[in-house]
Each structure stands twice: as C-alpha cells, then as structure tokens.
Amino acid sequence: MPEPAPPFTASLADGAASPPRVLIADDDMLSRTTVAALLSPAGYRLRFATNGEEALLAVSEEPPDLVLLDVMMPVLDGFEVCRRLRESLRGDYMPIVLVTALDERQDVLRGLEAGADDFLHKPVHGAELRARVSNLLKVRAYHQLLASQRDSAMATADALRQQVLHADRLATLGTFAAGVSHELNNIAQVLHGLLEPPGPSAPQGTVEVMDSGDRDMLAHVASHVTELSRTILNIARPEQSSALDADLGRTLEEVRNMLRLTGRMRHARVSLVLPEQPCRIRANPVHAQQVFLNLLSNAADAIADMPEPSIEAGVRTGKDGRVEAWVRDNGPGIPDAVLGRIFEPFFTTKAPGHGTGLGLPVVKQLVESWGGRIHVHTQPGSGTRMVLDVPAVAPPLP
Structure with a gap:
C-alpha cells in the first residue's frame, strides 16, 4: 500500500476562512x-x-x-x-x-x-488553469447549494407530513368524540334508571334494594365506560411508540371494536377474516390503527344508505413474504370522475363539516412508508374493495 498523501496545506494565514x-x-x-x-x-x-x-x-x-x-x-x-x-x-x-x-x-x-x-x-498556462479551476469550483458551490436546499426541502416536507398525520388524527378524534357523546348519554340514562328512588305509587316504607340483575347492569356499564376511555386514549396516543412492528390482524380487530363501541358501525353487518398466525409488518402500531380507522370509517359512510349494509375486512399472508389486508363494502362504488382524485389531499365528496379530505391521502402515505402499495377495486353499483400489500416482518428463528 502506498503511504498516505500529506493532508491539505493552507496557503492563507491562520484564522482566515477555509479556502477550497x-x-x-x-x-x-x-x-x-x-x-x-x-x-x-x-x-x-x-x-x-x-x-x-x-x-x-x-x-x-x-x-x-x-x-x-x-x-x-x-x-x-x-x-x-x-x-x-x-x-x-x-x-x-x-x-x-x-x-x-x-x-x-x-x-x-x-x-x-x-x-x-x-x-x-x-x-x-497559468491564467487558463486558474480560470478553469475557479469556474468549476463555482459549479461545485452551486451543486452544494442545491443539495442544501434539497435537504431543507425534505426536512420541511417531513415536518408537513407529520402535521398532516396529526391533523387527520384530530379529525378522527373529533368524529369519535361525537360517537362517545352519544354512548355516554345512553349510559347516563341507564344509570338514572337504576339509581332513581321509588316513585310516589310505591308502598309506604318501601326500601329500594338493588338485585343481582341491576348489579350486572352496573358492571356492564362500568366496563363500557372503561372501554370508551381506552379507545379515546388509543386514538390520541402520541406519535412516538417503542414498538417497532404491528400485527395487522390484531390491529384490525382492535379497530373494529373501537368503532363498535362508539356506535359508528352499529347499522352494518361487519365480518372479519383474521389469520391464525400473526401477520406482522414494520410499522408504528398507532399508524396501523390510523390506516384501518380511515378505511373502515369510509366504508361505514359509503353503506349508510344501503338496504343491507355490510363490510368485510381481513388480513392474510400474501406471496413472497408480504401481507395483504383489505376492506370491502357493498356500497354504491366510486364513480370514475371521483376515483382519480381520492388520494388528493383535502379532496372529499362528503358534506361540509363531515370530512377533511385527509383520510385516504394519509392512508396512502403511511402504506408507502412501510414499503407497501394500496390498490382500489371499485365498480359503480358493486361496492369498493381497498387492498393493502405490505412487506411482512420475517418471523424470528426458532
């Protein structure tokens, strides 16, 4: 091996700006x-x-x-x-x-x-050498400026992406808050009924004694309130998570339960196709929840006016070490004029105040950040099927 060349030697006085x-x-x-x-x-x-x-x-x-x-x-x-x-x-x-x-x-x-x-x-020739070197150094400085601006733009884009994710979560949280309010009102009515004192027609000296059925009802109500609070905390959880991967089957089941608790899917028949073995992907579990919340909520909105509304959602092991997940509804489908714009930020077909237009763009962004793809299969009058194709996490060696 040749000896290393000596380091650069400065021709300028100490303390001067470093020359090229x-x-x-x-x-x-x-x-x-x-x-x-x-x-x-x-x-x-x-x-x-x-x-x-x-x-x-x-x-x-x-x-x-x-x-x-x-x-x-x-x-x-x-x-x-x-x-x-x-x-x-x-x-x-x-x-x-x-x-x-x-x-x-x-x-x-x-x-x-x-x-x-x-x-x-x-x-x-000295003058030619200095001119060519000077011009090429200016070109390098321009390239470095462009690289710096590119890095700054990428950092800004990442910050904006995080803001969009946060905005979509806030919108989801607002939607859930309305459902939770309805559920809490129903619970309050049950509690009032159980705790009301005996009416004026009751025999004098009657002492109300809570029977086992009432106690069971109170236990059920308390459990319901606990689950509602846990749902809100899950949705509002901070971005950072110590978990490095998510089990999509388990996540889908959790999200289905969240939507049931808030009454969002009470009008529909919902069936899940869950795998026997975990289907894990490299993703923040909170982001995985956000994807399924958006897809299932959109499906619930799409079938709101259908005579026999139904939703099927599932997860399964795909080919070549990948995981496939899907959400299918029997709604009216997506018209061709709308299909090309569904992933545009802020585009929505919902009435003002009922949609931000961020749900599907966020879904697409998150799925692609996992190295996956999202496919839309739809036909007017025959419903819509959203399919996620994501790389799986290799199972640990035995």
Whole structure:
C-alpha cells in the first residue's frame, strides 16, 4: 500500500476562512510544483498524490473540492482513477480536470466517458488553469447549494407530513368524540334508571334494594365506560411508540371494536377474516390503527344508505413474504370522475363539516412508508374493495 498523501496545506494565514481544497495528482514532481506555483495566487489549500492509488486514498481521507489529475501515471492511470471516483461519489459532485500531454480525439472522448469535467493540455498556462479551476469550483458551490436546499426541502416536507398525520388524527378524534357523546348519554340514562328512588305509587316504607340483575347492569356499564376511555386514549396516543412492528390482524380487530363501541358501525353487518398466525409488518402500531380507522370509517359512510349494509375486512399472508389486508363494502362504488382524485389531499365528496379530505391521502402515505402499495377495486353499483400489500416482518428463528 502506498503511504498516505500529506493532508491539505493552507496557503492563507491562520484564522482566515477555509479556502477550497485542490488535489494535484501527478507522478512528475516538476509538474506538481509548477501547477502549485500557478495556483498559489488564488490561495487554495493544496494536497499532492504521486500515483493513482494515492489519489484515491487522499480523496477517501479528506474529499477535495476539485481534482487535477494527470493521465499518464503509474499503478492506475488518470482515466481509471476518474472512473472510480465517479462511481464512489455518486451523491456528491466533485469537479475532475484531466491534465495531459495527449491530444488525440479518442483520448478526449475516453476521458469524458470516464467522467472528466474538463481537460488541460501540458504545458499548462497559468491564467487558463486558474480560470478553469475557479469556474468549476463555482459549479461545485452551486451543486452544494442545491443539495442544501434539497435537504431543507425534505426536512420541511417531513415536518408537513407529520402535521398532516396529526391533523387527520384530530379529525378522527373529533368524529369519535361525537360517537362517545352519544354512548355516554345512553349510559347516563341507564344509570338514572337504576339509581332513581321509588316513585310516589310505591308502598309506604318501601326500601329500594338493588338485585343481582341491576348489579350486572352496573358492571356492564362500568366496563363500557372503561372501554370508551381506552379507545379515546388509543386514538390520541402520541406519535412516538417503542414498538417497532404491528400485527395487522390484531390491529384490525382492535379497530373494529373501537368503532363498535362508539356506535359508528352499529347499522352494518361487519365480518372479519383474521389469520391464525400473526401477520406482522414494520410499522408504528398507532399508524396501523390510523390506516384501518380511515378505511373502515369510509366504508361505514359509503353503506349508510344501503338496504343491507355490510363490510368485510381481513388480513392474510400474501406471496413472497408480504401481507395483504383489505376492506370491502357493498356500497354504491366510486364513480370514475371521483376515483382519480381520492388520494388528493383535502379532496372529499362528503358534506361540509363531515370530512377533511385527509383520510385516504394519509392512508396512502403511511402504506408507502412501510414499503407497501394500496390498490382500489371499485365498480359503480358493486361496492369498493381497498387492498393493502405490505412487506411482512420475517418471523424470528426458532
């Protein structure tokens, strides 16, 4: 292995802003010295390599902002070094200038195919060298600015995605709150009936004694209240979860029970097709609940006016290590004019105040974040079937 090239040396005084770094790779000491002297007025930080392997090692240790690469070098020539650098630096743009005495068209073409940005012919002219290096460093700075803006945009997009997920959860929570209010009113009526004192027609001296049936009724009511509060807490749970995966079969059953407790699906016949073995996927369990809540709630809305409303939902092991889940209703189906827009944020066919237009976009976003896909099968008059196809978590080894 060749010895590592010396680190970049600064040409500016200590305390000055760090200048661009330039790697000069050439096996001829006179050529390296000449190029360094010609670049000295620009104040670049210079590093040197005497062959192709040293050049690759220097770039891996401390990536320069630009490489001046001699073509005719021992061990690895400049064409091969250029090609390897382009392969290893796919995510970052670093200008490479081939400095060569070769002047044949085929040599120029070979250099361009290897990924070179420019050519300089020996003997190098100082003003031309400085102009080309300066221009290519400006191009690199522009690429770095674009990369920084891209990273900032991605961070902003992720923050907005979290806001959309939160907004959809709040909307779901609001819908459930209305159902819970109705259920609590029914419970209050039961409690009033059990706790009312004897009426005026009761015989004088009658003392009300609660029988076993009343006690059972109170126990049932208390259990119902507990489940309602647990449902609200599940929906409003913070985004962060210590769990790394979710069992979709169990999640589907939990969501069905949530919807039953709030009376959301009381008007429909609901059947579940659940697997015998867990069907686990790499997902936040709260997000998995959010997906099924949206799909089942949409199905319940779709069949509200049907004479015999029914919903089927299920989970099963698919092919090639994947999990398939579905929600099917016997509603009117989705018209073609609407089908193409159902995943658009804020698009809704519901009456004002009854839908945010975030449910299905959030479902699609979450499913795709799991590495999955969502398919819609619908036909006017024949209902709708939403199908999720998601990679499964490999079962632990015995």
